[in-house]
Amino acid sequence: MGKSENVENNIKIDTEVITLGQFLKLADIIQSGGMAKWFLSEHDVFINSEQDQRRGRKLKVGDQIEIPGIGTYVVTR
Structure with a gap:
């Protein structure tokens, strides 16, 4: 088995929340916003270690998003 993705990728936002x-689109995980619902039905997503599949979930600076098999991301300003 290969190395697990432990590198944190910073995703910069210009607004208070996203x-x-x-x-998912900003991080280049999906190609379009329309793919979000499908992606979230097929993949586990953990926000600050808590599973959440709601595409409308608000993320703010400092939140950590982990998608097993894809990567770990941190929202930054």
């Missing part, structure tokens, strides 16, 4: 769906 939705999980917007985040």
